[in-house]
Amino acid sequence: MKSLKTKRPYFYILPALLFISLFIGYGIFRAGVESLGSNGSMFVHYTALLSSEEVYKTVRISLYVTVTSTLLSILIGLGITRLLYRFFTSVKWKYIVWVPIIIPHFVAAYLVFILFSQSGLLSTVLHGVNGFGLPFPLVNDQGYIGVILTYIWKEVPFVVLMLLPIYQQIDQRFEDVVRTLGGNTWQVWKTVELPWVGPVLLETGLIIFAFVIAAYEVPALLGVTYPKMFSVLVYEWFYEGSWENRPLAQALMIVLTVVMVISSLIIITISKRWKKQWAKEKIK
Amino acid sequence: MKRLFKYGLYTIILLFLLLFITFPVVVLVTKSISAGWTFPHLFPQFFTLRGWELLKSNPEIVEAIYTTVIIAVSVVMLNIIFALPVAKGISHYHFRGKTVLETIFLLPILVPSLAIAMGLHLTMIRLGLSDKLIGVILIHMLPTLPYSIRMFKAGFDQLGIKWEEQARTIGVKRLRVFWTVTFPMLAPNIRSVALLSYVISLSQYALTAIIGGGVVTTLPMIYYPFFNSADQMVIAAFSIVFAILPILFLMVLEVFMKIYVHIVKR
């Protein structure tokens, strides 16, 4: 019985672990095998990636879109939660925050399209003012503004959803202590909120980042012909043409996977330390 | 005075939020019933239900709604069943390799699904599950399970281990503790998990296309080719269907949870 007790956590996670390793494990294995060159030069496709200007541009635009969307979503989401968490405890209409969550990404992309494209509502309203509509494009634009807007609209509520329970746990008295000691809002944030919220923010950021950098639908619908984001480029390499770029596509995906796995290991470790440290301080 | 100002500020922010969130939806609804509402006409030429009628008269769409809902509900249930033990294990126990395991549980959202699409398809074909409903249900577990685990973990973190221990010291059986104490206390997390996995399942295109092989026709399968079609009314109406389905689901879910809590309380 004793042995079961120490093994219990492993036992709890076993089914899901088996499930994930079966599908993801084999998937990554296949991708890895296909990304390797056949005769002699194993990493020929990886070196090809390095020397491609298109890939460089794709990495740049993908990072730009992903970092911008993630940071803005986190900041706006955090701001909204901080301002409104006391309101949301009682008020039923916190359900409106759920609205963007229940709408699929491609429908959100369509919403951005009908509002911000050059034939969209904003442009139509401007047309009444200046006679020609939007002076510069917001959708299918090289700055990927439409894509970023879509992600912000979708992810801000997600951030709120992740943060709200944490904020509602924070003991009001901590804030009162800091305030009576003469602390300002910044100090309240630093000493009271951050230790609680920080780890969750990191993990939420990781989830959004991972999602945005690999998602296909939104950039496919609202992006531009050149430069393309990761998934759009890979999709093209993978499915279109005569399939000769398939190993390249797999190599690019493997690189992205490795980067994402390593960064998530780091982020989870940091967030754990943070939590532990805070737990110790609380006991003190 | 300061208080009044503060409440004023709150109201303004809330109103802004309301606008930010609901305005696009209002435009969408209007778009679904207006003809000729195109640049540079600021107002629709006339209103018509043609878009909705086209949707309604399409037997394909009605059938796809069935398929989609069956898949999504199964995905929700499987998520709850599979994610609960994992979340409890991660939250309430300390053990070796936990960080690595947590990363493994995040893998499905860390790995770009395009990268593993072919491997997944091969696996599913060999298991005899490709082109079948059950295959699609299983594959939808991948993009949903990581979220569910994290959300349940947050719930267990908050709950702590004390509740269960207390209940057990007064001699309640483990399983009973779970159904009468843990489960009801996790209600908010269950609601989040259910809704999120429902919505994620509802919005899967690529995975469904590959594993369902076009035979398992869910709504996105039909929506996607339509996205760029010139007939805006139909797409707008179609888009609304995607928003209505989760709302209906949430309502049913609330009813079930109320009944459950009611039964347990007795």
Next chain:
Amino acid sequence: MKRLVYFETIIVLIFLAGCVNEKDQNSTDVLSKEWSQIEKSGEGQTVHLFMWGGDEGINKYFDDYVIPELKDRYAINLERHPMDTADFIAKLQTEKQAGKTKGTMDIIWINGESFRKAKQNELLLGDFATKLPNLKNYIGIEEPFVKFDTGTAIEGEEAPWGKVQFTFIYDEARVKNPPQSFKELIEWVKANPNRFTYPNVKDFTGNAFIRQLMYSVAKDPGMISGEFNESWINGNGQKVWNKLNEMKPYLWRNGETHPDSLAQLDKMYANGQVDFTMGFNEKRIKSLIKDGVFPPSTKTLVFDSGSIGNTHYLSIPFNSSNPAAAMTAINFMLSPEAQMKKMEPHMWGEGSVLNQEKLTNEQLRRFKKIWGRSIVPSDAVLSDLDTEYADWIKENWENEVVKN
């Protein structure tokens, strides 16, 4: 929770252990049978048709006509599944790798590049087309488009199903003097900045736009209408890009981005963002005007020098579960009745593949009645270019034009 976890583990293990392959009889057996046998064994079966599903008219043609007729005549249930061509070809390839011998696709709609890819990777059933009575009786197996699909030898692996011609579509209210040649089109674009664009060349129609331009660059159409002519490309390829770059600054969005698909260009045209759209099917505008999607002043246009004609085909994958029923269904779709119905503008409204000389006078009369006077005189049809030209365009366009 312990019991739950035991249960879950068992379920997952069952799946892990379930790696068993089904063994089936070979699909190609059907090819050695007589037609009457084939028709008989197809009876009562279900066939799954995979095709691009973004056009209401095409979908309607199936739902309102082909599906009920097949049921009536041959007791065949046809199910239509919308899927992008590139996706189902990739699916077939994976199924081939996994050794899936009993697939879900029975009929696929392909042409040009997708056909070449499928044929090269042996994803098709084989020579079924020459067995179809309607192909023999109403089209003839010696027709060039029955033997070659944009440069690839067909060898009976696909059956021609429809013929279309490249046309420009414009709004008469906004384009007073429509251009009659590529030269005039470029002039028009320069005079009307931001009002014209073409789809990404990865799109079928976008690519055809450039192939159409190539005919105008080539002094003699014969230079490029045959097999891929590399020396012509080396000498004249740059001229093609020059023409496109000449237009580029005056295109919609200064040519920095292009609509991803014809459907998107159509949407832009319907929204009044541009004054032209294009496409391979001139009749489709009728239903779009009727539904209020396109303005009533929409007209079609073919340059004086003629325009590219394109044939599209139906085929059967290597692992079709019901090849006999698939052949019966395809044969029906090549029948004069089905082809005639397909031409009706309120259905699909696209050209027939049938050979006029092989029709009876009565049939011919009915054909003329539906089709009316063709908008495009048929002598202005230029044969479509070898697929290698399409590849050349795809490989170079982004570098030569978009990034420029």
